[in-house]
Amino acid sequence: MKTMPKWADVLLVPLISLVIAFALSALVILAIGEDPVRAMELMVTGSLGSTYGWGYTLYYTTNFLLTGLAVSIAFQAKLFNIGGEGQAMIGGLGVALVCLFIPWPNWWLAMIAAILASALFGAMWAAIPAWLQAKAGSHIVITTIMFNFIAASLMNYLLSHVLRPTTSMDPATARFDNVLRLPRLHDILGLVGIDFSRSGPANIMLFVALAFCVLAYVLLWRTRLGFEIRAFGQSEAAAHYAGISSFKIIMVAMLISGALAGTMAVNSVMGGPQRLVMNAVEGAGFIGIAVALMGRSHPIGIIAPALLFGFLFQGGSELAIETSIPRDMIVIIQALVIMFTGALDNMVRRPLELLFLALRRRA
Template sequence: MSSRNMPKWADVLLVPLFSLVIAFAISALVILAIGEDPIRAMELMVTGSLGSTYGWGYTLYYTTNFLLTGLAVSIAFQAKLFNIGGEGQALIGGLGVALVCLYVPWPNWWTAMIGAILASAVFGALWAAIPAYLQARRGSHIVITTIMFNFIAASVLNYMLSHVLRPPASMDPATARFASELRLPRLADVLEPFGIAFSRSGPANVMLFVALAFCVLAYVMMSRTKLGFEIRAFGQSEPAAHYAGISAFRIIMIAMLISGALSGVMAVNSVMGGPQRLVMNAVEGAGFIGIAVALMGRSHPIGIIAPALLFGFLFQGGSELAIETTIPREMIVIIQALVIMFTGALDNLVRQPLEAMFALGRRKS
């Protein structure tokens, strides 16, 4: 999405920054219109999400989810595939996590985590493979099929939790809790040997480091390997890629399998790292937030880290805002929608004035 009329650094930094400022300014007007002080609201959000290790624990927990779903969307974007099915792929990935945690006798948490990562990746990839195949072989639009598969995934999970995996004595559509030894270490456990005090109440756990590692691996794959070059080449021009001998079917399938696998892995954090059981709302909309994260990060595996942290801040800050003020929790959904709108649909509203400014500067020089 970079422009020839503007330096790459400006496209990467200034466009999303100004889009964010506009979104927050409009959000402040909405908060003012409902009779609350926007400055106090921002102070509460910052304090609640970043002002203590307790707040950081939740902020980084949500950030982990958004890192994985944002990375999933960005890989598909690189091949010009608009994968909106991250939510469903994560739901099915959560099913894989639950099955291996409930029915495999793991000796400790780290072997269970590896098994859960592999199972969730396979389940998420297989769920993404169906719309990928329909796109590659039948020409079915990937946006439509992935959206529809979100609803199918929710129905499948509802059936499994209500009729198959629910404990006999329970009325709650959820699995039994996993064995206590499978609990993922919290950040407090990781930082304690280094003498760093951190709240044990926050759910942030070792999956944060796994998510960051996946970002680095994805960067290496996309920028340093033949497969990454082929994905980017296909995304830039399918006819040119075909002329160069790159198979459209192969790239579509591989890109969507990787994307689905990453979305599925997100469930390890929200299932093993959170409630220690699979519940209906385990994904918490992270599949859709991943789209905004990828857009703001310009589909760059490292560039998505800052947007993921931003949305982690919004999620945790919004929870604190709903507790401390009369501002409803849905207000944060409005802010997220504004961020998505200005970084995606209204991207040119910011981009064109910046392009004109840089063009004017070049003419003067």
């Protein structure tokens, strides 16, 4: 018998964890001589107080939606994919190759090709650790972490020696043709008469990411494959007894996960600077782990956590500009959020379970 209602598990536990994380962050801000109330006001106004701020908040949110979804799909099969960072880097390579070497007549054809290429490259990068787990018994956590470093080294070499224009010193590709620029929220919302900042980089990939969340929900809860993935995640032995192939589920779940992580690069490469640069992923692969944990690995549940981390990223940038608080302070806040929603989840969950159990007994 469950001791805590579903709504408390989904809403109350993460909310209390967030309050504790922000309270500790306020103490750290006080310790460095800044006002935590003013810091929060600056973060809120900088990320949510204008369409300019919303443009950046939703841009980061798009990245975290796709990497969080990638982690969630793998985790439904109890596969902890830590390699989203590397898979997104390699996905960016697919985007760059499609945009640089194929002439496109318009942006939407290029976007479709970029999504397919980034998904293919990301899936290929995830396939190797998946095969090693399924066939050789290598732990998926270790192999995906190591493949992040391999991807970073590979991209460093390619951007410095292969794809860099001869007239440039930056480790980056040439800029894409202007016709490949993705429509931004200013362009899309302007069609219905809503005024939005031209400067915000949020673009049509936000709607693509939300559509992927819906499709992932349909896959997991409305298809036979989704049932097999979830059954395997609940009990590998029971799934094997039911005739579900462990090799198939490991490979399929990781291929889908890698494809989603790779697709993130369409937003950060084609939708952002319009060229492939070093560190285009900006840690989104690792933030996706926290997003998936907070969203309970549910394709719809990750939307709110992705928006939260988008707020933290943009708010942190404004905070670093307006105060003496370093940008790294946001990394501390993110770490606290991850710690309390992940590693210390039971510290909040257990007292709540005891409280609801006591209330039930009294009733």
